[in-house]
Amino acid sequence: MIDMNKTLGIESKKIRLYGIIFLLILAVILPLIFGLNLYILTVLILMVIFIIYASSWNFLTYTGQGSLGHAAFFGLGGYISAMVASASGISPYITMLVGGGAAALVGLFIGVICVRLKEWFLAMVTFGFAIIIQTLMVSQFAGATGGWDGIAAPRLISSGVPNYLLVEYYSIVLIAALVILLFWLILRSRVGLAFAAIRENEMEARAAGIDPVRYRLFAFVVSAYFSGVAGALEIHHIGYITPEIFSVDISFWPIIYSISGGLGTLAGPIVGTIVITVLWDGLQTLGITYARFIIIGLLLVLIIIFLPKGLISLPDRVRKYLEGRQKTS
Amino acid sequence: MAGGIDVILQVLIWGLYAGCIYILLAIGLNLIFGVMKVVNFAHGELLMLGAYITFTFYALSGFNPYVLLAASVPTLILAGIIIERLCFRPILGTGKLNEIFISIGLIYIIQNAAALIWTDEWRIIHSPYEKITISIFGVNMPLDYLIIIITTILILIALYFFLRKTRLGKAMRATSQNRKGAMLMGINVERMDMLSFGIGAGLAGAAGTLWVVSGQVFNPYMGSIPAIKAFAIVIIGGLGSIPGAIIGGLILGIAENFAIFTLGGAWKDAVSFIILILVLIIRPTGIFGESAE
Numbered sequence: 001m002i003d004m005n006k007t008l009g010i011e012s013k014k015i016r017l018y019g020i021i022f023l024l025i026l027a028v029i030l031p032l033i034f035g036l037n038l039y040i041l042t043v044l045i046l047m048v049i050f051i052i053y054a055s056s057w058n059f060l061t062y063t064g065q066g067s068l069g070h071a072a073f074f075g076l077g078g079y080i081s082a083m084v085a086s087a088s089g090i091s092p093y094i095t096m097l098v099g100g101g102a103a104a105l106v107g108l109f110i111g112v113i114c115v116r117l118k119e120w121f122l123a124m125v126t127f128g129f130a131i132i133i134q135t136l137m138v139s140q141f142a143g144a145t146g147g148w149d150g151i152a153a154p155r156l157i158s159s160g161v162p163n164y165l166l167v168e169y170y171s172i173v174l175i176a177a178l179v180i181l182l183f184w185l186i187l188r189s190r191v192g193l194a195f196a197a198i199r200e201n202e203m204e205a206r207a208a209g210i211d212p213v214r215y216r217l218f219a220f221v222v223s224a225y226f227s228g229v230a231g232a233l234e235i236h237h238i239g240y241i242t243p244e245i246f247s248v249d250i251s252f253w254p255i256i257y258s259i260s261g262g263l264g265t266l267a268g269p270i271v272g273t274i275v276i277t278v279l280w281d282g283l284q285t286l287g288i289t290y291a292r293f294i295i296i297g298l299l300l301v302l303i304i305i306f307l308p309k310g311l312i313s314l315p316d317r318v319r320k321y322l323e324g325r326q327k328t329s
Numbered sequence: 330m331a332g333g334i335d336v337i338l339q340v341l342i343w344g345l346y347a348g349c350i351y352i353l354l355a356i357g358l359n360l361i362f363g364v365m366k367v368v369n370f371a372h373g374e375l376l377m378l379g380a381y382i383t384f385t386f387y388a389l390s391g392f393n394p395y396v397l398l399a400a401s402v403p404t405l406i407l408a409g410i411i412i413e414r415l416c417f418r419p420i421l422g423t424g425k426l427n428e429i430f431i432s433i434g435l436i437y438i439i440q441n442a443a444a445l446i447w448t449d450e451w452r453i454i455h456s457p458y459e460k461i462t463i464s465i466f467g468v469n470m471p472l473d474y475l476i477i478i479i480t481t482i483l484i485l486i487a488l489y490f491f492l493r494k495t496r497l498g499k500a501m502r503a504t505s506q507n508r509k510g511a512m513l514m515g516i517n518v519e520r521m522d523m524l525s526f527g528i529g530a531g532l533a534g535a536a537g538t539l540w541v542v543s544g545q546v547f548n549p550y551m552g553s554i555p556a557i558k559a560f561a562i563v564i565i566g567g568l569g570s571i572p573g574a575i576i577g578g579l580i581l582g583i584a585e586n587f588a589i590f591t592l593g594g595a596w597k598d599a600v601s602f603i604i605l606i607l608v609l610i611i612r613p614t615g616i617f618g619e620s621a622e
């Protein structure tokens with residue numbers, strides 16, 4: 001049986017409700033607590049963008065797929081949005097939808113090749129696609145993309161507006177909330193049930209009249225679209241874009257966030273992104289550079305081995321452990 | 330394009346040499362996959378370690394770098410066994426995505442540990458035969474390329490005899506054909522896991538040494554590109570097929586060098602994936618692969 005209440009990944013209804021309210025309040029007041037510190041505000045903005053990105057990546061895993069090359073979509077969304085915005089002068093908040101559309105189109109193309117592939121092949125091919133697209137961007141399309149130097153991207157909100165970073169932050173939080181709400185709506189609908197059926201047993205899903213290829217493709221396109229939107233948000237926040245955006249790191253971050261939070265749950269990527277970002281920037285302020293990659297890597301390995309359902313399963317695990325001890329004593 | 334047949338020969342020889350390093354990597358991946366049904370995405374990092382171990386021993390001892398295969402291969406075998414025991418064994422059978430993701434953790438650990446130890450500068454060492462070229466069919470070829478090709482062939486022959494003629498090799502093949510059956514025949518399959526991972530890592534170490542002596546630059550982050558190409562070869566040749574890996578490696582090495590020659594250097598890395606995608610569209614299990622599952 002598939003329990004749809006587990007979509008969020010947290011079993012207790014109460015914790016779930018309080019968790020959502022707590023997160024929303026935190027998202028609103030956090031930048032105010034720190035007295036509009038620009039560094040912290042920038043970290044927060046990037047964190048929320050990565051929550052969108054990690055959630056989009058994670059959306060794929062509901063159908064049992066995984067991608068090692070989502071930087072392709074993240075970067076494409078960024079490039080297309082930057083080009084359209086600079087050429088037309090339309091607000092990046094609108095062009096990011098175009099960027100996402102371009103990413104989704106390429107996602108459809110990759111998806112058509114990949115949906116029939118199993119885990120290993122899919123991982124290798126998606127990994128490769130990010131490199132092909134990077135190569136195309138710096139060689140064939142260098143005229144439009146500026147090659148390795150990259151191009152400038154219009155800012156989300158002009159820096160002339162008072163407190164523009166704060167406005168940017170709230171707008172991105174709103175977008176993130178809408179995207180996650182949309183994912184939730186999709187996952188609790190019949191589509192979500194079909195995803196779960198395909199993930200658990202493809203043969204049985206087929207027997208029940210579900211076409212796995214169609215649903216996988218749908219998941220791939222949706223995931224690519226919102227990764228593209230996240231990419232567009234990031235580069236419009238930073239103000240420029242270079243082919244570095246297709247690097248392996250950008251492909252791996254959403255994986256690290258989703259796994260450490262909890263794969264295949266809505267809360268997982270959010271919790272994971274927050275925890276890892278705090279850890280990452282905390283280590284940076286301590287002056288640790290290479291070693292923090294090692295720490296993140298170790299954390300990832302340890303979580304996969306000892307906490308396969310991610311950090312969000314930690315409260316349940318602790319509760320069960322304590323209950324078990326009470327019984328034995 | 331200037332020249333005719335001799336240019337093609339030149340490119341073929343470059344391709345053959347490039348193919349050798351990819352073949353060693355891809356065979357290692359295939360051995361591990363055959364026995365454990367695990368793809369080690371951190372395989373390129375093992376090549377990088379092999380390169381740095383060669384570099385360190387060369388700097389310390391000044392031996393002929395080819396001799397240092399005797400240092401890099403055993404060290405990497407040991408590293409492979411440790412990685413298998415600590416990381417892959419605890420999660421074996423818990424889902425294929427987990428096995429992919431644990432390699433990502435390993436990539437971060439190994440790359441940055443190397444960056445801490447050796448710094449992230451690009452390094453290069455010079456082979457003693459660097460300036461010697463020999464002429465084959467009227468084409469000039471660095472002596473190093475010839476030695477690398479011969480070394481690879483010798484390693485492949487040794488591997489062939491190990492897998493075909495020794496008890497241990499036969500046990501390994503039995504495990505990769507049918508794990509349960511092998512277990513029932515009294516083969517310690519967990520030891521076979523360790524062994525296959527060790528040999529796979531050792532081959533990657535050998536590839537690392539050959540990478541260094543051929544005068545290519547290396548830094549702690551260089552492993553991912555050769556590894557991705559090894560995956561491409563594995564897919565082209567079929568997952569778990571060793572002859573497939575050899576042919577796939579040669580196809581890729583040659584195609585890549587033709588691409589550099591005709592399309593330009595920027596295409597070097599992308600061409601392998603274009604081939605890969607074409608193969609997957611036409612035959613999703615690879616040219617020589619039977620079935621992925």
